Amino acid sequence: MPRETSIPIDPAALSNLHTLLGIVEVEASADKVVLEVEVTNRVCQPFGILHGGVSALMAESAASLGGFLSAPEGKAVVGVELNASHLRSVDHGIIRATATPIRRGRTMQVWAITVCDDEGREVCAARCSLAVLDRPSVPAS
Numbered sequence: 001m002p003r004e005t006s007i008p009i010d011p012a013a014l015s016n017l018h019t020l021l022g023i024v025e026v027e028a029s030a031d032k033v034v035l036e037v038e039v040t041n042r043v044c045q046p047f048g049i050l051h052g053g054v055s056a057l058m059a060e061s062a063a064s065l066g067g068f069l070s071a072p073e074g075k076a077v078v079g080v081e082l083n084a085s086h087l088r089s090v091d092h093g094i095i096r097a098t099a100t101p102i103r104r105g106r107t108m109q110v111w112a113i114t115v116c117d118d119e120g121r122e123v124c125a126a127r128c129s130l131a132v133l134d135r136p137s138v139p140a141s
Contacts (some may be wrong), residue, residue: 021042021054028069033098033099034096035061038094054124059097059128063130064113066111067111067132076134077133078130081129084126086123095123097113103106108129109132113128
């Protein structure tokens with residue numbers, strides 16, 4: 001049964017890459033995940049345009065969050081393949097990554113991700129494959 005709840009976040013994990021780059025969760029469910037980031041110097045390459053690695057990071061993160069939310073209880077997902085085609089440069093505004101499932105199988109999930117600028121133009125088209133694994137147990141403290 002898919003989960004539609006937020007992931008409990010350990011306060012110590014708040015200084016992760018998403019926080020450092022300013023990536024925020026707009027929507028998250030088993031059927032759709034949306035992440036956004038403002039295009040500032042923090043996410044640009046030296047020539048002043050959005051770094052392609054940021055598009056790829058947002059694509060895999062959105063797919064992984066959706067994969068986790070749609071995985072059965074006791075399971076986790078890990079990225080095993082990411083394909084990202086960079087289609088347009090962006091030097092300002094907000095970009096939005098939207099992930100939707102193509103296939104959610106017992107051992108593998110595949111997600112399609114589009115990254116668009118704030119005018120709705122596609123910046124990056126991506127596909128992410130996720131392996132579905134048993135979630136490791138967390139030792140009691």
